Amino acid sequence: MTETLMPGGGVARRPLHFIVMADCSGSMKGEKMQALNYALRSMLPHLVAWEQDQLQAQLLIRILAFATVPQWYVQDPVPVADLSRHWRNLEYVPMGRTNMGPAFRAVAESIGPERLERRALRPAILLVTDGLPTDPPGGFEAGLGLLLESVAGRSALRLAVAIGRDASSEPLDRFRSPDVPVLVADGTDEIADRLVTASIAVSRMSEVGADRGALAEQLLQAGPAARGADSPGRPDLEPVRFDDTIL
Amino acid sequence: MTTPSGLPPADQPPLRDGWLVLTASERGASHAASKLPNQDAVVTEPIESGGVVAAVADGHGHWRHVRSARGSRLAVSVGCQVGHELAGLLEDGKSVPADGDDPPDELPTASQVSPVQTSASQIGELVRDLLVPTIVQRWRSAVLADVAAAPFTDQEEDLRQDGDDATIAYGSTLLLAVALRQWLILAQIGDGDMVGVRADGAAVQPVPEDPALDGRYTTSLCGPDASSDFRVAVLDTSQTPLVAMLLATDGYGNAQIMDHWAGAFSADLAELLKERDEHWLASQLPAWAARCASADGSADDTTVALMLAPGLPRSTTLPSVGPSGQAPNVGSEETTVPAVIHADTVPGAQAQAGQGPVEPVTVRLGTAQPTIADPVSAVPEPTEPALIEPEIARTVVARPALAEPTTAGQDPPETTPWQVSR
Numbered sequence: 097m098t099e100t101l102m103p104g105g106g107v108a109r110r111p112l113h114f115i116v117m118a119d120c121s122g123s124m125k126g127e128k129m130q131a132l133n134y135a136l137r138s139m140l141p142h143l144v145a146w147e148q149d150q151l152q153a154q155l156l157i158r159i160l161a162f163a164t165v166p167q168w169y170v171q172d173p174v175p176v177a178d179l180s181r182h183w184r185n186l187e188y189v190p191m192g193r194t195n196m197g198p199a200f201r202a203v204a205e206s207i208g209p210e211r212l213e214r215r216a217l218r219p220a221i222l223l224v225t226d227g228l229p230t231d232p233p234g235g236f237e238a239g240l241g242l243l244l245e246s247v248a249g250r251s252a253l254r255l256a257v258a259i260g261r262d263a264s265s266e267p268l269d270r271f272r273s274p275d276v277p278v279l280v281a282d283g284t285d286e287i288a289d290r291l292v293t294a295s296i297a298v299s300r301m302s303e304v305g306a307d308r309g310a311l312a313e314q315l316l317q318a319g320p321a322a323r324g325a326d327s328p329g330r331p332d333l334e335p336v337r338f339d340d341t342i343l
Numbered sequence: 344m345t346t347p348s349g350l351p352p353a354d355q356p357p358l359r360d361g362w363l364v365l366t367a368s369e370r371g372a373s374h375a376a377s378k379l380p381n382q383d384a385v386v387t388e389p390i391e392s393g394g395v396v397a398a399v400a401d402g403h404g405h406w407r408h409v410r411s412a413r414g415s416r417l418a419v420s421v422g423c424q425v426g427h428e429l430a431g432l433l434e435d436g437k438s439v440p441a442d443g444d445d446p447p448d449e450l451p452t453a454s455q456v457s458p459v460q461t462s463a464s465q466i467g468e469l470v471r472d473l474l475v476p477t478i479v480q481r482w483r484s485a486v487l488a489d490v491a492a493a494p495f496t497d498q499e500e501d502l503r504q505d506g507d508d509a510t511i512a513y514g515s516t517l518l519l520a521v522a523l524r525q526w527l528i529l530a531q532i533g534d535g536d537m538v539g540v541r542a543d544g545a546a547v548q549p550v551p552e553d554p555a556l557d558g559r560y561t562t563s564l565c566g567p568d569a570s571s572d573f574r575v576a577v578l579d580t581s582q583t584p585l586v587a588m589l590l591a592t593d594g595y596g597n598a599q600i601m602d603h604w605a606g607a608f609s610a611d612l613a614e615l616l617k618e619r620d621e622h623w624l625a626s627q628l629p630a631w632a633a634r635c636a637s638a639d640g641s642a643d644d645t646t647v648a649l650m651l652a653p654g655l656p657r658s659t660t661l662p663s664v665g666p667s668g669q670a671p672n673v674g675s676e677e678t679t680v681p682a683v684i685h686a687d688t689v690p691g692a693q694a695q696a697g698q699g700p701v702e703p704v705t706v707r708l709g710t711a712q713p714t715i716a717d718p719v720s721a722v723p724e725p726t727e728p729a730l731i732e733p734e735i736a737r738t739v740v741a742r743p744a745l746a747e748p749t750t751a752g753q754d755p756p757e758t759t760p761w762q763v764s765r
Contacts, residue, residue, distance in 0.1 A: 100630040103611030105601035107640040151373045151638040215597045215641075 112153035112217045113173055114143070114298055115203055118186055119225035119259075120161040121194040128226055128259060131284035133185040135224075135291040140180035142292055146299040147176060153217055155299070158206065162199035163192025196229040196267070197239030204239075207248040219252045220298040224291070226259035229267050236267060253301050257281060257290045276301075360653050362395040362522045363621055367628040368646040369636035371594055379404065383592050383646035384415040384515075388423045390430045394523035397648040398422035401535060401592040403514040403563065404643075409502045410489075414513025417485045418564055422519040422530075425478045430523045433466065463526070463577040470528055475573045478517070478530075482564050486513045514565040518590045520650060525581040527588060532573045533561040536596045538605045539578065540587040540616075546609035547583060549576035580652070586616050588650040595632070595647055598640030621651055 118132060136159075147155045156173035160166050169186060170179060205211070207219055229236045243249040254273045257280075258264035264278045272278055276297065279290040370381035382402030389395050400418035402411025490509045503512055516533025529537055529549060534556045539547030551574050553562060562572035578585070589608070601607050615624070628649060636645040 100627055100634075101615065102627070102631050102634060103615060104599055104604050104608040107598040107634050107637075108600045109639065110597055110641060151376055151642040214602050215599065 109154040110152060110215050110217050111213050112155050113207065113212060113219040114155060114157045115206065115219065115221045116157065116159045117199055117203065117221065117223040118159060118161050119194060120186055120188050121163040121192040121227065122188060122190055123227050124188040127284050129186065129188045131287045132224060135288040137183055138288045139291040139295040140176060140183065142295045143176045143299060144180055160199060160202055161186055162195065163189035164195055166199040166202040193230040194225060194227045195231045195235065197231040197235035200239030200243040204243040204246050204249050208246055212248055219248055221252050222255045222257065222294050222298065223271060224257045224259065226263050228265050240271060253298060255294045255297060257294055259287060358654055361393060362653060363651040364395055364397045365621065365625045365628050365649045366647065367632040369632040371636045371641065371643040371645065372638040373642040374644055380412050381644045382412040382415055383644040384419045385646050385648055386419040386423045387648060388427060390427060390523060392434050394430055394521065395650065396423045396426040396430065396521050397590055397650055398517060398519045399535065399590045399592055399646045399648050401516045401533065401644065406502050407504050407507060407511055408514040409499045410512045411514050413489060414486065414515040417489065417513065418482055418515045418517040421478055421481045421485055422517050425474055425481065426519055426521040429474050430521055433523055463579050466526060466528060467575060467577045470530060470575045470577065475530060475575065476570045479564060479569045483510055486510045510565040514563045516561060517564055520588060520590055522650060525579055527578040527580055527585065530573055530575045532569060533563055534593040536589065536591045536605065538589045538608060539585045540609040540612050542584065542586050542613060544610035544613035546605040547585065548605055549578050550574050585652050587612055587652060590648040592644060592646045594641045594643035594645030595635045597643060598635035624649065
């Protein structure tokens with residue numbers, strides 16, 4: 097065998113940063129918080145399976161718990177398998193409000209210039225909330241503006257899961273990527289399904305060259321069976337096209 | 344190091360007096376998994392009177408660009424052709440008229456041009472005003488001719504987007520380097536990397552970055568304003584001596600762990616070049632590309648052209664090279680001068696099966712790892728020829744060997760970058 101010396105610092109898969117913004121406001125108390133924790137725990141094995149199954153990315157996850165103020169629950173990007181092994185439940189904040197603006201700001205800072213690897217795939221951001229934003233006037237807009245002004249935030253796959261139909265609001269429409277609808281969980285029993293669907297969307301739509309429009313149609317507007325939500329790993333979908341396209 | 348007579352000491356290998364280009368291309372693991380071909384291409388071509396032209400291109404993988412593998416081959420073919428003509432123009436010591444309108448079908452002949460180009464900025468002007476638009480025009484013409492000769496099949500038509508110009512199906516990047524005398528002329532459209540290596544290990548990246556490239560979208564030869572999307576630079580290597588220049592499609596850079604990998608690459612390669620010859624490099628380059636293209640790397644097609652500058656020790660065990668000035672059949676598979684069997688036709692797994700370098704070891708060289716400071720002792724010289732015999736691009740001669748590259752107190756590179764205009 098001829099040993100190879102390769103100049104440079106070594107090679108690795110491209111990082112895919114996945115940030116979950118979890119609503120931990122006071123209204124999440126009780127059954128909703130339990131359901132959200134269950135859903136997050138259920139989502140992780142799907143992401144682990146996808147990561148093992150594909151060739152392109154190393155999935156790194158962060159979790160931001162937000163209420164009146166945001167607080168990083170998992171601040172540094174960790175491999176999704178590690179988080180799955182060491183999961184601890186999120187807790188709601190008594191009397192906590194649903195201030196999204198500061199949460200958007202925190203996410204924007206975390207993926208700002210020089211914070212993400214240059215070779216990183218487009219990040220994915222998943223917002224899970226049960227209510228309307230309660231920011232002071234202008235707070236939501238300012239925070240969202242910061243996020244969307246950043247290159248990574250603008251190009252990120254931005255998904256929203258609304259717990260309860262009332263939560264599927266105009267503000268969430270402003271946050272989400274244009275080609276993906278808000279996923280609505282009508283009851284707590286549907287939260288896990290929606291998060292699994294979102295996780296599949298994150299993984300598949302983040303693959304290099306993925307046809308996001310087609311995938312959104314396949315994943316987010318089809319039933320659970322079509323989405324393959326009952327079993328971890330890649331659902332049986334059309335092959336993903338690879339690589340880049342023109343500006 | 345040269346002796347006063349210009350000859351090397353008797354106990355040292357002779358110094359190479361022309362540029363040498365090594366190339367390798369590997370199909371990405373993700374492309375292999377989805378049964379897509381290697382959509383990269385590479386061509387290198389000697390210039391009769393000295394110097395060399397090298398081009399790499401990355402055909403877009405998105406379904407809209409259903410013929411991008413052909414598009415990238417046309418890109419490197421046209422790029423080398425026009426680069427060769429530019430070299431001829433400069434070699435004749437003539438300039439072009441200042442009042443250029445539309446790009447000509449052919450670059451002007453020596454009789455059509457006026458005073459000598461003597462500065463990087465003047466050459467840069469020539470590149471921007473003539474070379475770039477000529478490449479774009481000829482690439483488009485070549486694409487249209489290809490479509491005329493082989494119209495889109497029904498299956499391809501299904502993949503094309505309504506309203507797409509025919510050239511969209513052939514979308515490709517292009518990285519072109521023309522080395523001539525002291526000039527290193529660089530032109531790039533789309534993603535990929537061009538990294539110059541100085542003897543002291545410093546990296547030189549004369550071509551300005553394009554902030555519009557975000558890893559998902561790229562500028563392209565098939566774009567609506569391709570000429571403006573080109574970024575060009577002219578490096579005076581008498582002011583900024585280089586020992587090597589790397590041209591790489593983005594499969595290479597996207598595999599690198601380090602964010603600013605060019606510096607580490609440059610430092611390590613400069614160290615390697617002190618102890619290793621081009622034969623050894625030719626045996627290694629395919630493994631570098633394969634590593635990057637693997638599932639441990641970017642999983643994307645990876646193609647590299649490593650240009651080695653004059654003045655480096657020349658291997659005494661190189662396979663014989665063709666006569667200088669022999670015009671290759673640019674643009675075809677055969678004209679690519681790979682250091683490894685091209686992954687387009689032979690998947691890497693087959694090409695490497697039971698032979699050649701396997702399990703490449705990435706080693707960070709330099710002061711942080713003193714045990715690697717002596718590469719000879721750290722890694723035994725191969726005792727037998729590479730099983731996949733590398734074919735090495737013709738060594739071009741006839742230019743005076745550059746002075747020994749200095750390592751300190753260098754002036755900033757004399758470059759003429761043009762910012763991307765939109």
